[in-house]
Amino acid sequence: MADTxxxxxxxxxxxxxxxxxxxxxxxxxxxxxxxxxHWGGRRMRADTLHLTLAFLxxxxxxxxxxxxxxxxxxxxxxxxxxxDRAGFWPHNHIGWLGCRxxxxxxxxxxxxxxxxxxxxxxxxxxxxxxxxxxxxRNATGGRAPSCTPVRWRATDFALIASRTGVxxxxxxxxxxxxxx
Ligand code: 2AM
Numbered sequence: 001m002a003d004t005x006x007x008x009x010x011x012x013x014x015x016x017x018x019x020x021x022x023x024x025x026x027x028x029x030x031x032x033x034x035x036x037x038h039w040g041g042r043r044m045r046a047d048t049l050h051l052t053l054a055f056l057x058x059x060x061x062x063x064x065x066x067x068x069x070x071x072x073x074x075x076x077x078x079x080x081x082x083x084d085r086a087g088f089w090p091h092n093h094i095g096w097l098g099c100r101x102x103x104x105x106x107x108x109x110x111x112x113x114x115x116x117x118x119x120x121x122x123x124x125x126x127x128x129x130x131x132x133x134x135x136x137r138n139a140t141g142g143r144a145p146s147c148t149p150v151r152w153r154a155t156d157f158a159l160i161a162s163r164t165g166v167x168x169x170x171x172x173x174x175x176x177x178x179x180x
Pocket of ligand 1 (some may be wrong): 016050051052055075094125134
């Protein structure tokens with residue numbers, strides 16, 4: 001009788017993120033295409049592009065139940081980001097796009113979310129917030145070519161579930177909250 005390998009369990013990971021509209025996603029993807037010939041690696045699929053605000057990891061259902069009502073009453077204003085800085089991190093070989101000038105509304109939103117997570121007793125990755133959109137993985141870096149900056153009008157934020165399958169990460173937008 002042939003051995004049958006058990007199906008690989010999927011890992012579900014949760015994070016809050018800015019999730020782009022179609023035009024912003026296309027513009028981000030074009031920057032990935034601009035960087036790729038110079039920095040190599042693997043381009044992220046356009047449908048996965050996002051900017052993480054807080055990374056939670058696996059979360060039991062009861063923690064979610066305690067957290068979401070807090071997020072429902074969080075009020076923050078919409079804002080515009082200018083993503084005009086391509087960067088490379090040698091420690092994880094990520095090529096990314098971020099902002100030359102720090103965005104105060106973006107940092108404030110990430111901090112508000114992290115505050116709610118702390119208050120709800122939900123563990124999260126408490127590393128300093130380094131806003132970036134990952135465009136390339138396993139990249140080599142080098143001199144950044146000149147790519148067209150991306151203007152992103154952030155009008156909402158989202159809770160995302162990341163499933164890591166054999167063919168890479170898949171992201172599901174579980175819920176969105178408006179920035180008003
Ligand atoms: P990255 O793109 O720089 O790897 C889903 O994995 C999202 O959460 C990605 O944007 C990832 O950033 C981010 N993230 C932040 N902290 C993480 C962690 N500790 N483990 C995995 N992903 C993390």
